[in-house]
Amino acid sequence: MKDTFNRKIEYVRISVTDRCDLRCQYCMPENGVKSIPHNDILSYEEILRIARCIAHLGVSRIKITGGEPLVRLGVTGFIGEIKKLEGIEQVTLTTNATQLADYIDKLAELKIDGINISMDTLNPELYKKITGRDSFYKAFEGFKKALEYPDIKLKINCVPMEIPEQNLPEIAGLAEDYPVHVRFIEMMPIGLGRNFPFKSEMDTMKEIERAYGPLIPYNGVLGNGPSRYYSISGFKGKIGFISAMSHKFCDFCNRVRLTADGRLKTCLQYEVGVNLKEAMRNGASDEELEALVLMALESKPKEHRFEEALVEGRETRSMFQIGG
Numbered sequence: 001m002k003d004t005f006n007r008k009i010e011y012v013r014i015s016v017t018d019r020c021d022l023r024c025q026y027c028m029p030e031n032g033v034k035s036i037p038h039n040d041i042l043s044y045e046e047i048l049r050i051a052r053c054i055a056h057l058g059v060s061r062i063k064i065t066g067g068e069p070l071v072r073l074g075v076t077g078f079i080g081e082i083k084k085l086e087g088i089e090q091v092t093l094t095t096n097a098t099q100l101a102d103y104i105d106k107l108a109e110l111k112i113d114g115i116n117i118s119m120d121t122l123n124p125e126l127y128k129k130i131t132g133r134d135s136f137y138k139a140f141e142g143f144k145k146a147l148e149y150p151d152i153k154l155k156i157n158c159v160p161m162e163i164p165e166q167n168l169p170e171i172a173g174l175a176e177d178y179p180v181h182v183r184f185i186e187m188m189p190i191g192l193g194r195n196f197p198f199k200s201e202m203d204t205m206k207e208i209e210r211a212y213g214p215l216i217p218y219n220g221v222l223g224n225g226p227s228r229y230y231s232i233s234g235f236k237g238k239i240g241f242i243s244a245m246s247h248k249f250c251d252f253c254n255r256v257r258l259t260a261d262g263r264l265k266t267c268l269q270y271e272v273g274v275n276l277k278e279a280m281r282n283g284a285s286d287e288e289l290e291a292l293v294l295m296a297l298e299s300k301p302k303e304h305r306f307e308e309a310l311v312e313g314r315e316t317r318s319m320f321q322i323g324g
């Protein structure tokens, strides 16, 4: 399926929950989180039905997200079913890895294609400060355990913050020691992220080059996303940058998002989209659901306007409620 800007939409990020066991400062407040009532969350059967419809329209890659997807009971069974869907060539997962050590054997058995681990620092004290939880060692154990499965493509996602102790070169160093790609994602003004300045790709690059020498552009394809990769001599993995603020990549947008409460979002920054849960629970057929998806694509925005303070129709929810 294509949008009105002739962009091929072949990738969907599916959020299976708005719940998480961490409270990252730029994503989920410590208090006052009103979780979506259980009955308003899509059941796995409902998500599978929507995924089947979207796959029928041409989507071939699915990313399972949250909140934290591994906190939802039965998620591996669901992933197993998603993997069987006709037309779906790739299923990957984004996780904070605090539960990963308990699930990785099953995920490997299910032949998950890739896992992105969110990790902003290797400093346990700072990790506790950023995430609100003393879970660094659990997360790192999850990472180490995932390394035991070389068929699973592993990536680290790090959000640079203006905190010197974050020590971004130390995170980048994981790609020197292990066959993992480390990506630095510029902070986006979504939800609590609006309260944090974004540290630019250029500043992050300077820090890494000071520590390891030149970043050499790499032109190979290492995933579905907008990340631009670089090599460093002697590193086992690549260094990537996802820089929506300083290097807008909307011209190549290939995605839509399905929120845990059944909204199909056509752009991260805007609320525009369609409520597939409502339609489904009101008896819509698969054909009608597919027609709604195509209708939503007709109003998919050309690009984000994060650089503007006030944008009409902008998303008011936080990343944990929309699946990042």
Ligand code: SF4
Pocket: 249, 250, 253, 254, 255, 266, 267, 268, 269, 301, 302, 303, 304
């Ligand atoms: S901001 Fe919107 S248009 Fe741009 S890449 Fe993200 S989802 Fe696509």
